[in-house]
Amino acid sequence: MPAAPDPKLLARLRAPLDERAALSLERTLVPRAPEAPWVCLADNDYMGLAHDPQVVAAGKAALDRWGASSSASPLITGYTAEHAALERELGDWCGFGHALVWNTGFAANAAVLGTLPKPGDLVLADRLIHASMISGLLASGARLQRYPHLDLAKLEELLKKHSGHEGVVWVVTESVFSMDGDYPDLKKLAALKAEHGFTLVVDEAHATGWHGPTGAGLLEREGVAAYADIVVGTLGKGLGAFGAYTLFHDEIFRRHLLNFAPEFVYSTYLPPACAASARAAVRCVKALHAAGLDTGALSRRWRDAIRTVVPGTPEGDSPIVPIPLGDAARTLRAAQRLQESGWKVGAVRPPTVPEGGARLRVSLRLGLDENAPAEFAEALRSALAE
Ligand SMILES: Cc1ncc(COP(=O)(O)O)c(C=O)c1O
The missing domain is CATH 3.90.1150.10 (Aspartate Aminotransferase, domain 1)
Incomplete structure (x- = not known):
């Protein structure tokens, strides 16, 4: 007989499911x-x-060369020449000096926002940011205050109110929002950053490939990539592959995350074939945009x-x-x-x-x-x- 769950546990698991089903x-x-x-x-x-033939072929060639798995976490042997090449490709494309590849966008967001903000910091975030960002922020111990969706006037008010804040002040937003397809005025956000000096994190998950003169994203289109301290992007959406990336102007973020983010350190790394497909996809995206x-x-x-x-x-x-x-x-x-x-x-x-x-x-x-x-x-x- 297979083990039956504790009846108390069973009731606890069932109740919210019954509630969901009824609604x-x-x-x-x-x-x-x-x-x-x-x-x-x-x-x-x-x-x-x-299903693009070039993206699929790049993955197949990498499967033949590297095998199906990276077989280890990145700090052991999981980080390969494919991952390093993808980092260079992404950094050059999007205008950032440093990049780090992740297993998923969820892990990247949870790691960036769970590892870098600390208790005593203040995080101002759009009310509709993705669950992965919330998950990281709740783990960080930083104080989270959400502003109404896309309301940069309210954000400005909060920045003024907290201008003497002792800890680090963060602003966190998506560029294209996952459920609404809208986006904040990134030029205005850049101007706020120039004035108030916060640390800016932008999730470009749904902008990569689609927006920008070369498809690098909304930051590219608005000409404000220089203002984002940390960009999170995914390889499994517009790029048609799997995995995620972060981009930084300052190498310290990369060094810190690869040393201290548990999502990075303690997990078998993205298969090289995914990195190879993603690199081919970047080239496809650039070609599509170059063709008008x-x-x-x-x-x-x-x-x-x-x-x-x-x-x-x-x-x-x-x-x-x-x-x-x-x-x-x-x-x-x-x-x-x-x-x-x-x-x-x-x-x-x-x-x-x-x-x-x-x-x-x-x-x-x-x-x-x-x-x-x-x-x-x-x-x-x-x-x-x-
Ligand atoms: C805005 C946003 N960020 C991050 C993620 C997570 O990315 P991934 O699917 O690669 O885990 C998603 C995915 O749904 C998303 O919509």
Whole structure:
């Protein structure tokens, strides 16, 4: 007989699940096949690179050369020439002197914000920053104060209020926000940094590949990469590979993290094949932009089509288009109906987004048919019909 869980534990585990299920909020896993029967607008492969022949070939060649695993944590033997080459490529591309590759963006954020801020520091963060950043910040012991989403006037007020703060003052934001696809005025943020001298951490997870004249991100597009002390980016979204990276102008951050961040020190490192695929993806992204890619126009075309059905869909130029529906059950139903008609979108519900903020999340990707926005809008209209 397999061991049965303690009944007290069982009850404790069951209660929140029952609560979620009753509210249409329980999550389940559904394995997908490699050839999915839908157009995928749910993942984060914005540049359509996960199946790009060059990205795949680079990974295969590295698998042949290095094997399937890095086989150790980076400080033992896990850090390879592939990782080092990727760091150089990323640093040169984004305009930073130093880079460090991570297993995941979650680990990178948790490490940066769990290891560098200390008790006595003050962290001012956008209210909607990703769970990985919150996770790090809560572990750090620093004081966390959140400002309203994108509200840099409020941030400025807080900076003035805390101008005599003894500890280090940090400002933490995403560039493109993962559930809303919007972003702060990074030029204004840079001006605030010049005036107030805080330490700035920017998560570019959803901007890499899409934004900027070479696809290096929103900091590149706004010309303010020099102002960010630490950038976090991912390899598994716009770059179509897997893993993450951090970028620094000052080497001290890299040295400190690789010595003291447990997520880095005590974990088997990213397989070299992922680093090789990511490096190939950087080159693909640069080539796409050099050839005149206009991602903003693509985003606007989709939004215009979707707004004919849900007028509250926000304007913008990022790859993430939230379609606000509010009600969780309605959102789930609409996503199911869309899937039945051949379109896979995310159904995002609390607690991932605030109460009442349930939405369909459409992730755009390059390479879809020109008629796709209009066809999707029609499918959405049917999916929302009562
Ligand atoms: C803004 C943001 N940062 C970090 C992450 C984590 O990245 P990864 O998926 O590589 O762990 C995510 C992923 O969902 C994200 O949306």
